[in-house]
Amino acid sequence: MxxxxxxxxxxxxxxxxxxxxxxxxxxxxxxxxxxxxxxxxxxxxxxxxxxxxxxxxxxxxxxxxxxxxxxxxxxxxxxxxxxxxxxxxxxxxxxxxxxxxxxxxxxxxxxxxxxxxxxxxxxxxxxxxxxxxxxxxxxxxxxxxxxxxxxxxxxxxxxxxxxxxxxxxxxxxxxxxYRAATYLLELFESEPLDSVYKNVQTHFNNVYRLVGKEKELNTLGYVFKYSDRMPEALLTFEINSVLFPYSPNVLHSYGEALMDNNQKDLAIQLFKRVIELEPGNETALNQLKELQDEIDHDEERQTEGEL
The missing domain is CATH 3.40.30.10 (Glutaredoxin)
Structure with a gap:
């Protein structure tokens, strides 16, 4: 006991x-x-x-x-x-x-x-x-x-x-x-981003040979995005959008990152392409309207200022 x-x-x-x-x-x-x-x-x-x-x-x-x-x-x-x-x-x-x-x-x-x-x-x-x-x-x-x-x-x-x-x-x-994701992770750890961009075609070719499914780099893009590494996130999403140009999910992820980075014109282009590929995408439709309303509002304020 x-x-x-x-x-x-x-x-x-x-x-x-x-x-x-x-x-x-x-x-x-x-x-x-x-x-x-x-x-x-x-x-x-x-x-x-x-x-x-x-x-x-x-x-x-x-x-x-x-x-x-x-x-x-x-x-x-x-x-x-x-x-x-x-x-x-x-x-x-x-x-x-x-x-x-x-x-x-x-x-x-x-x-x-x-x-x-x-x-x-x-x-x-x-x-x-x-x-x-x-x-x-x-x-x-x-x-x-x-x-x-x-x-x-x-x-x-x-x-x-x-x-x-x-x-x-x-x-x-x-x-x-996930060899492509590992390649980019090691690359971003070893080289400054401006150096990466100078040789971006070479790096793209290497990623192209290593990549598996579209989710591989999409997930990596979000890892960068939510850890305050937006430049790396944008490049990762951009590479993925070239690799998978007909994937609404890939293009939408890239568009959202551009939107978060205040690159409205490029984001609008991506959301329009998403809607072409997937007309019923409510999220992309709402984000596109939101961005277009913001741009229209900015243009109105600019016009009023000139007057």
Whole structure:
């Protein structure tokens, strides 16, 4: 009886500590989410996350193949940036942790950070935990040794989790998903924007060879936009609009960024093109009217001033 009481007390106190150290917030839909660094135990014990964690953990099973390669990870750490609102995070993080445990590796080697959803802090941490890490998709698994990154998995495994980890351990890691987005992220980190524009055709050709679906750069554009990097966002959206000139969604995203940057004439051109491709797009129709009304109002004020 005494042991039972002590166990219950320990679990209760542990839950209090977790509640005090893990930042939570509620999104626009009223759902509870995590932000910033957190202890894995909260995903396993908090009812807001426990269901999807347990369900997805069950999906993974070791293949039964030789796993001697696991020894290569003994001195490694993995930083895992997730969104508790993200379907891919819900699926792959529990499976990754289960694989890590079944390999006999230590959970203490894993560091967990949750990023916000929503526009104002889109894929950002409360203390800028994502900065300098080239994060554009979640989950992202960053493998380091003595602080130096040597591999990463972006959003989902290229093959399967066990194969991807084996390749990383053996020094033959698959190139992470979203190569075009990674190219632009690394480019903007290494060169000033005026230099990028001087060689924009070369960079466009490189992106063209690497890009997958239209959402790849569209998502990256929003990451830049909502982290106060509007010049990078505009160039990313512009490149995407050339790659996918018949996509209403791509053109609309670019138009909205131009609108936010007060480039009204160019935004109007984009919204008109969106409406040509998708006549029933109410958002584009309303934004086009709003911009045209603003321009008409500005012209009236200018005329009155001249008089």
């Amino acid at each position: 005494k042991n039972c009481f002590l166990t219950t007390l320990f679990l209760f106190l542990s839950s209090i500590v977790l509640a005090q150290t893990s930042k939570t917030y509620f999104n626009a839909a009223g759902d509870k989410h995590l932000a910033g660094e957190f202890d894995l135990e909260i995903l396993k014990s908090d009812s807001s996350f426990q269901t999807w964690y347990v369900e997805n953990e069950r999906l993974f099973n070791l293949s039964g193949k030789n796993t001697d390669w696991k020894n290569a990870f003994e001195n490694s750490e993995v930083e895992i940036l997730i969104g508790t609102w993200c379907g891919d995070s819900k699926r792959w993080v529990p499976q990754f942790v289960k694989l890590w445990n079944e390999l006999g590796l230590e959970e203490s080697q894993l560091k967990f950070t949750a990023l916000y959803d929503g526009k104002e802090l889109y894929k950002q941490g409360p203390n800028g935990e994502e900065k300098g890490k080239l994060i554009h998709r979640v989950p992202t698994f960053i493998f380091t040794n003595k602080g130096e990154e040597f591999a990463r998995i972006v959003e989902f495994p290229v093959n399967d989790l066990e194969t991807d980890l084996a390749q990383i351990a053996l020094g033959y890691a698959s190139e992470p998903n």
